[in-house]
Amino acid sequence: MFNSVSSSIHTSNLNKNTNAKSAFVTSPIQKPFVKTQTVNPSLAHMNYFLGGQAVSFKGHNCSTSNFRVVRLNDVPCGCCGMPMLTYKQNQQLCLEATQKSGSDLAEFLQNNKKYFRGNESAIANYIISEAQKDEMTDVSSIISHADVDTHEIFNNENKRVLNNVKASLLSNHCRNNEINAYVDNTIAQLNSEDNVNFKRNNFLSGLNSLLNSNGDKELKHQVLDRAVKLPVSETQIERFFEKYSNASTTKIMQRLLNPATATAEHIQPHSLKGANNTANYLGECEECNSKRGNYDLNNYWMTNYPNMPESAQKNIDYVTDKIVKGELGDKYDDYPVDLQKALDNQTKGQIKLKVLTPEEIEAKRQETKKEEEQAA
Ligand SMILES: [Zn+2]
Numbered sequence: 001m002f003n004s005v006s007s008s009i010h011t012s013n014l015n016k017n018t019n020a021k022s023a024f025v026t027s028p029i030q031k032p033f034v035k036t037q038t039v040n041p042s043l044a045h046m047n048y049f050l051g052g053q054a055v056s057f058k059g060h061n062c063s064t065s066n067f068r069v070v071r072l073n074d075v076p077c078g079c080c081g082m083p084m085l086t087y088k089q090n091q092q093l094c095l096e097a098t099q100k101s102g103s104d105l106a107e108f109l110q111n112n113k114k115y116f117r118g119n120e121s122a123i124a125n126y127i128i129s130e131a132q133k134d135e136m137t138d139v140s141s142i143i144s145h146a147d148v149d150t151h152e153i154f155n156n157e158n159k160r161v162l163n164n165v166k167a168s169l170l171s172n173h174c175r176n177n178e179i180n181a182y183v184d185n186t187i188a189q190l191n192s193e194d195n196v197n198f199k200r201n202n203f204l205s206g207l208n209s210l211l212n213s214n215g216d217k218e219l220k221h222q223v224l225d226r227a228v229k230l231p232v233s234e235t236q237i238e239r240f241f242e243k244y245s246n247a248s249t250t251k252i253m254q255r256l257l258n259p260a261t262a263t264a265e266h267i268q269p270h271s272l273k274g275a276n277n278t279a280n281y282l283g284e285c286e287e288c289n290s291k292r293g294n295y296d297l298n299n300y301w302m303t304n305y306p307n308m309p310e311s312a313q314k315n316i317d318y319v320t321d322k323i324v325k326g327e328l329g330d331k332y333d334d335y336p337v338d339l340q341k342a343l344d345n346q347t348k349g350q351i352k353l354k355v356l357t358p359e360e361i362e363a364k365r366q367e368t369k370k371e372e373e374q375a376a
Helices: 007-013 028-033 087-098 102-111 118-131 139-143 150-171 177-191 200-214 217-227 234-244 249-260 286-294 297-304 308-324 335-346 358-375
Strands: 262-266 281-285
Touching: 087 102, 087 249, 102 118, 118 139, 118 150, 118 234, 118 249, 139 249, 150 177, 150 217, 150 234, 177 200, 200 217, 217 308, 234 249, 249 286, 262 286, 281 286, 281 308, 281 335, 308 335, 308 358
Parallel strands: none
Antiparallel strands: 262 281
């Protein structure tokens, strides 16, 4: 899917009202695909994240790969909210997958479901169902199947995610008839012959506006967290099967897990003089980082990941806990406040994080120390 960083596709995805032309790819992994374009400064204000306003970041200088947040296991992505993998975890999982087949493989993938993003989850679920049929079959032999029906794989995943959305509405006792009908009708559409017209972004923006007018923030958060797991496109799944039909299990697994790998996103893009320091970094999975790179972020953010404000909060809560525990070294006490300011600035108040100040972090650290001493 990263090949989609082409200007023709990118332009068609832009919000037509803004005419903003920008193609920023900030993930280091994306560099081979980057097409650098300059931004017309008069258009810069139209994009939240590309705001271009001078933000004075504190932080401490470090490269994106030295940003310690990307070395923590399972940090929630600041954009989609799903847990991220470190490179080490990624390599380990790829290695383990090469040693498994049949129901053992199915169980392994099932246990690591949280690391597969939308399209990848569709493919992983296909591998699981095929592995359950044959004890001898492994990842590379399943992907090499000649008779694979990518439309069915895509459609099955859409149905799976929407049934999870439905389950979330039920468990949260949602009594809003409009929301329930919206989800039910979409599931019915996916079950019918007419399922080719389903569009992820249209569905998400419709759901988001219904949840907004409903007003229940917790319901919105829980429902959107599930809904953003919808696969991105059938074409991309098709391309995957074309490209990997003769690939090794390691190569296939790397391709399926790389989107979940933790990266440092420049909040103010590097190409707009965004600083290489901790105060300008948000931990994001490679999938979100690379997508944000070539979309109009305002449009992209609202339609692809409407739960980003909550995800960014989840991210900083997790990271703050590690800072208090001393797992990020002594330079990170300012990070939560820096991140709060950077996101507030660059989103013009759309993301307002609740964070601990360095003093509060220190107080918490002392408190924990005391508790440990008393326990000992
Ligand atoms: Zn993400």
